[in-house]
Amino acid sequence: MTYVEDELRSQPECWIRAASEAPGYRDVLPAPGERVAIVGCGTSYFMAQAVAALREGTGQGETDAFAASEFPHGRPYDRVLALTRSGTTTEVLELLGQLKGGTRTTAITADPHTPVMTAADETVVLDFADERSVVQTRFATTAVTLLRAHLGLHTDTAVADARTALAAELPQQLVACTQFTFLGRGWTVGLANEAGLKMREASLSWTEAYPAMEYRHGPISITTHGTATWMLGEAPEGLAQQVRATGGLWIEGGLDPLAELVRAQRLAVAVAAHRDLDPDRPRHLTRSVILAP
Numbered sequence: 116m117t118y119v120e121d122e123l124r125s126q127p128e129c130w131i132r133a134a135s136e137a138p139g140y141r142d143v144l145p146a147p148g149e150r151v152a153i154v155g156c157g158t159s160y161f162m163a164q165a166v167a168a169l170r171e172g173t174g175q176g177e178t179d180a181f182a183a184s185e186f187p188h189g190r191p192y193d194r195v196l197a198l199t200r201s202g203t204t205t206e207v208l209e210l211l212g213q214l215k216g217g218t219r220t221t222a223i224t225a226d227p228h229t230p231v232m233t234a235a236d237e238t239v240v241l242d243f244a245d246e247r248s249v250v251q252t253r254f255a256t257t258a259v260t261l262l263r264a265h266l267g268l269h270t271d272t273a274v275a276d277a278r279t280a281l282a283a284e285l286p287q288q289l290v291a292c293t294q295f296t297f298l299g300r301g302w303t304v305g306l307a308n309e310a311g312l313k314m315r316e317a318s319l320s321w322t323e324a325y326p327a328m329e330y331r332h333g334p335i336s337i338t339t340h341g342t343a344t345w346m347l348g349e350a351p352e353g354l355a356q357q358v359r360a361t362g363g364l365w366i367e368g369g370l371d372p373l374a375e376l377v378r379a380q381r382l383a384v385a386v387a388a389h390r391d392l393d394p395d396r397p398r399h400l401t402r403s404v405i406l407a408p
Contacts, residue, residue, distance in 0.1 A: 117395045119317065123252040123380045127277045129244045130260040130269075137264035143221050143237040144265045147175045149193040154183045156206055156404065158251040158312060159198035159258075164305030166262045172301060173266060180305070183207045197222040200246065200254045201403035202229025211235050223261070225254050248395055249402045250316045252380050255309065256373055263373075276374035281381070288364060290385050292343040295320055296334065297379065298327040303348040303372045310347065310379035317394035318386035327351050338363035347375045 137144075145151045151170065153163035160182045167180035181187070183197070183206040195218055199207045202224040211234040214220050222235035225245035232238055244257035263269040295314055299307035304326050311322035325334055328351055330344070338344060338361040345366040346354075358365045368375040387394040 117248070117384065117393070118246070119248040119250045119252060119380075119394045120384050122246050122248055123377065123384070124281055126253045126256055126377055127274050127281070129241075129253050129257040130274050130277065132243055133241065133257045133261040134264040134269045137261050137269075140239050140261070140265065143239060144262070145170065145176065145178075145194055145196060145221075149176050150191070151176060151178045151194050151196060152186065152190070152192045153178065153180045153196045153198065154186055154207065154210060155198040156183050156204050158255045158309055159200065161305045161309035161312065162198055162255050162259050163196075164308065165302045166259060166305075168302035168305065169263065169268060170266055173268065175266060183210045186210050188213070192218055194219045194221060196220075197231070197235060198255075198258055199223070199231055200225045200251055202226045202231035203403045203405055205404060205406040207231065208234050223258050249397050249400050250313065250383075250394055252313075252377075256376060259373060270371075273371040273373055276370040277377050280370055280374040280377040283378075285378070285382055285385055286364075286366075289343055289366065289382060290389050292341055292364060293321065294337065294342040295322045295382075296330070296338070296342070296344045297322065297324045297347060298330055298344065298350070298354075299324070299347045299372070300327050300349065300351070306347050306372050306376045310345065310376055313380050313383040314386065316397045316400060317383035318390060318392055319398065320383075320386055327354060330354065331357070335361065345375075345379065347372045347379075 163180040167178040170178040220235045221237045223239045227240045244254045297307035297310040307324040311324035314320040314322040340362040343364040347368045
């Protein structure tokens with residue numbers, strides 16, 4: 116079993132622990148009414164998109180998500196929340212340094228022995244969700260679970276659905292597809308972006324991701340026999356029928372959307388195996404991007 120496969124299978128237990136620990140971090144995570152920016156790189160940026168939409172959608176405060184390198188310094192925020200598994204990513208550390216003393220910052224990380232511990236004003240350490248793999252799985256979803264719990268949005272159903280996502284067989288025709296499109300709505304747009312990234316990283320797949328209502332505005336033109344379109348969350352009316360009419364494979368996301376992401380992680384590993392690739396050694400990637408001065 117690869118590192119990534121072993122780690123993704125531990126997610127239900129990680130989610131349970133994160134949800135139970137969330138109340139202890141109430142004072143360092145965004146409070147209702149705060150204007151917040153959530154930042155990250157790669158997977159963490161897509162998780163930031165999901166959490167920002169969740170927080171703002173529940174009326175807890177205006178919330179934006181940015182790649183750390185694209186943070187708009189002209190905008191005022193009460194708090195900047197950084198997601199960084201390694202705690203060493205150059206763009207995140209540079210941004211936290213620039214904000215020091217001006218904007219309150221909190222970082223969620225997996226490693227308490229890294230520069231982010233002093234770069235941020237406050238930290239949350241999810242070391243039990245750290246990973247040996249380059250390809251992120253459990254740290255990303257555990258951070259989202261912590262924040263869903265903090266927002267009062269985590270339920271036991273998410274954990275049960277994650278167990279279902281790990282136990283159910285993937286359709287064989289899905290593994291053999293040549294192109295994959297992931298769709299989301301609201302907070303699941305970020306999850307769709309992340310599902311596409313997992314497929315690219317682990318299996319070198321041709322993948323795309325869109326807000327579901329945008330799929331009709333051009334992207335559906337590539338859908339045909341041998342392609343798959345996967346919906347994370349509730350699909351727009353009539354879209355499934357339109358995709359099936361092209362001959363493409365439609366995957367309905369009936370589980371909690373975060374559990375659907377677990378299914379997509381499993382697909383990435385399965386497609387890698389189908390193509391005789393090692394998902395623990397993704398091409399051109401390292402566990403953390405550290406730029407030389």
